[in-house]
Amino acid sequence: MSQQDEQAPRVVIRDKRRIDPTSGAARVPAGDQPAGTAPEQGEQMSEHAHEMPADVADQPVDGVVVDDAARQLAERTEDLQRVTAEYANYRRRVERDRVLVVDQAAERFAGQLFPIVDDIERARDHGDLTGAFKVVADRVLGLLDGLGVTSFGAPGDPFDPALHEAVLHDTSPEVTEPTATTVLRPGFRRGDRVLRTAMVGVTDPESPAPAAAPVAGSTADDQPGAGPAAG
Structure with a gap:
């Protein structure tokens, strides 16, 4: 050991507690001890008196803190993602319900206008849609247009059970398929939702469609029911 190391001051820790932590007995201050009496073990000056045990000092405290912080961050991130997904689903449900309510209200209101539109169309057929009545009729029809409601059903349309309600039936050689030839009510x-079917008279073909022509190149013997050729 060099002379400089010998002259360097040493750090001294003094235990001035009045009660011995080990035995629980009262201590006598160092100044009150009789001459020649050695200080108690707890009062001995040592630079190693308060050193941590080796097994505690070697524990990775910083690593434990970092791992715990990472775990908490992952949990908070997962909670935030779950709350965000739940809020997005809630917004979609609210928007879907709002659109559904608006559509239902529009369809109910349009349904109340249909009888008025029927009267307007009858007045138009009789040539009575003139003057102030025509102005009112145009406004009523404009309401339906604003709601996105369109009419369908015209003479000559192919009969569709999903769109038409057949109340009359007849036959005619002039049609090749069931056809709505008379429209009693539009x-x-x-959109794609039918609010009211059209009331129509349906005309069916007078005779069934002719049988398919024989395949080219086939002979009489190949046709069903053909007998043997005469000798």
């Missing part, structure tokens, strides 16, 4: 729809 139908209405909003």
